Amino acid sequence: MKMKAGLIGTLSIVLLLGLVFSAQAASVAGVTDTEVVIGMSTPLSGPAALWGVTAQGAKAWADYVNDKGGVNGRKIKVILKDDGYNPARAMANLTEMKGQVFAVCALLGTAIANASKDFFAENKIPLITVYADVRIWANYPKDKLKYIFVSYPDYENEAEFLATYAVKNVGAKKVALFYQNDDYGKMAMEGVKIGLSKLPGKPELAGAVPYEVTERALATHAQKLRETGADTVLLYPTMTHGALILKEMAKIGYRPKVVACFTLGDPIMYGLAGADVWEGVYPAAPANSGIPGDPAADRIIEIMKKYDPGIAGKEYLALFGAVSMMHLVKGLENAGKDLTPESLVKGMEMIKNWKPEGIGAPVTYAPDRHHGVNGSRMMKAEKGMHVPVSDYTIYKPLF
Amino acid sequence: MDLIESYKEELRLVRKFWTGFWIILLLFALILLPWYGKEHWVYILTLIFIFSIGVQGQNLLIGYTGQISFGQAGFLALGAFTFGHLVRMGAPVLISLLCAGLVAALFGLLVGFPSLRLKGPYLAIATLGFGIAVYQVFVNSEILSGGRMGLTVQKLPALFGLSQVNTYYYFNLLLATLFTLVSYNLISSFLGRAFIAIRDNDISAEAMGVNLTIYKLLAFAISSFYTGIQGGLYALLLGYLEPNMFTFLETISLFVAVIVGGLASVEGSILGAAFVILVPQVFSNAKHLVPVVFGVAIILILIFEPLGLSGRWLKIRLYLRMWPFR
Numbered sequence: 084m085k086m087k088a089g090l091i092g093t094l095s096i097v098l099l100l101g102l103v104f105s106a107q108a109a110s111v112a113g114v115t116d117t118e119v120v121i122g123m124s125t126p127l128s129g130p131a132a133l134w135g136v137t138a139q140g141a142k143a144w145a146d147y148v149n150d151k152g153g154v155n156g157r158k159i160k161v162i163l164k165d166d167g168y169n170p171a172r173a174m175a176n177l178t179e180m181k182g183q184v185f186a187v188c189a190l191l192g193t194a195i196a197n198a199s200k201d202f203f204a205e206n207k208i209p210l211i212t213v214y215a216d217v218r219i220w221a222n223y224p225k226d227k228l229k230y231i232f233v234s235y236p237d238y239e240n241e242a243e244f245l246a247t248y249a250v251k252n253v254g255a256k257k258v259a260l261f262y263q264n265d266d267y268g269k270m271a272m273e274g275v276k277i278g279l280s281k282l283p284g285k286p287e288l289a290g291a292v293p294y295e296v297t298e299r300a301l302a303t304h305a306q307k308l309r310e311t312g313a314d315t316v317l318l319y320p321t322m323t324h325g326a327l328i329l330k331e332m333a334k335i336g337y338r339p340k341v342v343a344c345f346t347l348g349d350p351i352m353y354g355l356a357g358a359d360v361w362e363g364v365y366p367a368a369p370a371n372s373g374i375p376g377d378p379a380a381d382r383i384i385e386i387m388k389k390y391d392p393g394i395a396g397k398e399y400l401a402l403f404g405a406v407s408m409m410h411l412v413k414g415l416e417n418a419g420k421d422l423t424p425e426s427l428v429k430g431m432e433m434i435k436n437w438k439p440e441g442i443g444a445p446v447t448y449a450p451d452r453h454h455g456v457n458g459s460r461m462m463k464a465e466k467g468m469h470v471p472v473s474d475y476t477i478y479k480p481l482f
Numbered sequence: 483m484d485l486i487e488s489y490k491e492e493l494r495l496v497r498k499f500w501t502g503f504w505i506i507l508l509l510f511a512l513i514l515l516p517w518y519g520k521e522h523w524v525y526i527l528t529l530i531f532i533f534s535i536g537v538q539g540q541n542l543l544i545g546y547t548g549q550i551s552f553g554q555a556g557f558l559a560l561g562a563f564t565f566g567h568l569v570r571m572g573a574p575v576l577i578s579l580l581c582a583g584l585v586a587a588l589f590g591l592l593v594g595f596p597s598l599r600l601k602g603p604y605l606a607i608a609t610l611g612f613g614i615a616v617y618q619v620f621v622n623s624e625i626l627s628g629g630r631m632g633l634t635v636q637k638l639p640a641l642f643g644l645s646q647v648n649t650y651y652y653f654n655l656l657l658a659t660l661f662t663l664v665s666y667n668l669i670s671s672f673l674g675r676a677f678i679a680i681r682d683n684d685i686s687a688e689a690m691g692v693n694l695t696i697y698k699l700l701a702f703a704i705s706s707f708y709t710g711i712q713g714g715l716y717a718l719l720l721g722y723l724e725p726n727m728f729t730f731l732e733t734i735s736l737f738v739a740v741i742v743g744g745l746a747s748v749e750g751s752i753l754g755a756a757f758v759i760l761v762p763q764v765f766s767n768a769k770h771l772v773p774v775v776f777g778v779a780i781i782l783i784l785i786f787e788p789l790g791l792s793g794r795w796l797k798i799r800l801y802l803r804m805w806p807f808r
Contacts, residue, residue, distance in 0.1 A: 128773045164766040179522035197722040
């Protein structure tokens, strides 16, 4: 018996040694003459699974570009991995992609962006667009920022825009805020306060009502909002909570004017909240993406649906992803045939006043500017559509 | 499995030459891994090492002492944020890590008090409340959680000419080995036997001279210490903390690791940790099917292997030892 065990032991050592030293090749990771490999890690499961549609949109757009001949003769190959909105898993995905992918696109989540921010400069892998709190990069060292390109609105600037618009254009005299009790919601509060303090007469913030993301019974929250006596309520919730609070407010007969952040910018809110409640609400739209109903956006949506019918019903979020892929494609085009991380960075920095397929506000990147566009516009919910009622208000890029 | 002839022999960690041989071989394979394995695997194993420490702690509590707990996320958060704040204040990594464990252990003691009177589902609810309370406190306190931007924690520098990934790998391998040794020694000591006695029948344990108050509290404190260390190591690895990383989902994954790995088994804890890390990672290409694969795997294991992965492991060992006879 000892003999047998010994034999197994020796055999396994031989096997182990056999595994040693696997060959490495390729001068630029993820690039051949016919292909460029792009990595994406996104929540396809877990608490933020809905937002994973952004990656589906990006993938669909890449497929469309491939069918049109690719970029500089190269087809885009997408490696899409689920991270469940968990930073440890996202990091594991990224380390797995290292050596396989040329660039990473459409990363999602503030914790994930924060945990992985050093990864990109350390490994010279460009990161093209992130959906996360942009202030992560506001004070980030310039040399490390080199590989990171972001075009996402700053939450605080957006809240400032909402408050300003509510007072100037919606006629708000007394404003109340309904927000998620986390960092995101608190940022909104800061922004609203800044917005109100800049306005003549300094309109008051009559009250702020927080909710927990796990809560579903929002009747007391609706009561509290009514007690503030506000004529306009600013919403900073998830789509579900936005729908729930409006229904509860309607139930007790409290119908103030409503201005909502861009997470509620999806016309799908009509279905969630009900047409009677949602009609007349002012939802914001970010400058980096489009709105279903806008002809330019609808064209993209049709194309995406052709390549991934699963996008139907989630068009608003899918558009974010498609636009992210457009940023990358534009950068790849500018980088030319000789593709290296450096040439892509240069290619991205050549983008000036460019509207991806006519969507959103113009984007500009430059060596000293990696925040492509930071802005919002206001829409109004009318007859099942979100109709733009203002032009883009563009804030200063943060980095 | 074998006839043990003396108490001294029972206390020995490695009783057979070939067991020792295999363990040393495994350790060698792990030590050499960065030379032959992909960097990605090095990273995944680092995660497994970190996780296995916490799972061992929870197994001491749930598997060995028989006390249900759903407060793991709270202890993880306490460990992680204690570690984060101390490192930011300039404390050395190892001292901060020890404090992370101690703070979690202290809160473990506090949570342990209800366990003196509560059992089963009632204890589960009490500990669940603790986990949620800790999360809420961190969410609502900017001083504790680092506010809107979270807490950036200084990462380990690359040491001894190794890459940063490898530095983390060896650091965590060392700690996981250390904690595994401690766990084995703990369960074969008087302390471990007292835990098992409490689990099997607390009244007879008390009649035999086991002080229930002290040992139940100790079980909570020790298991929380392990989980606190896991939190600290997690903070060190990611270099960033925010309260949303410590939701009830974390509690569930630790609990699943204990059950799937096998109750009351140290090897099981390590296998369980590997399971909860590896399954989502290996199937990360399966996209939205990941939770389905994960759930089905758990159900299959519990149906076909009620003793968990460690039960399967024991059977494989027995089979090999008996081969070719059955």
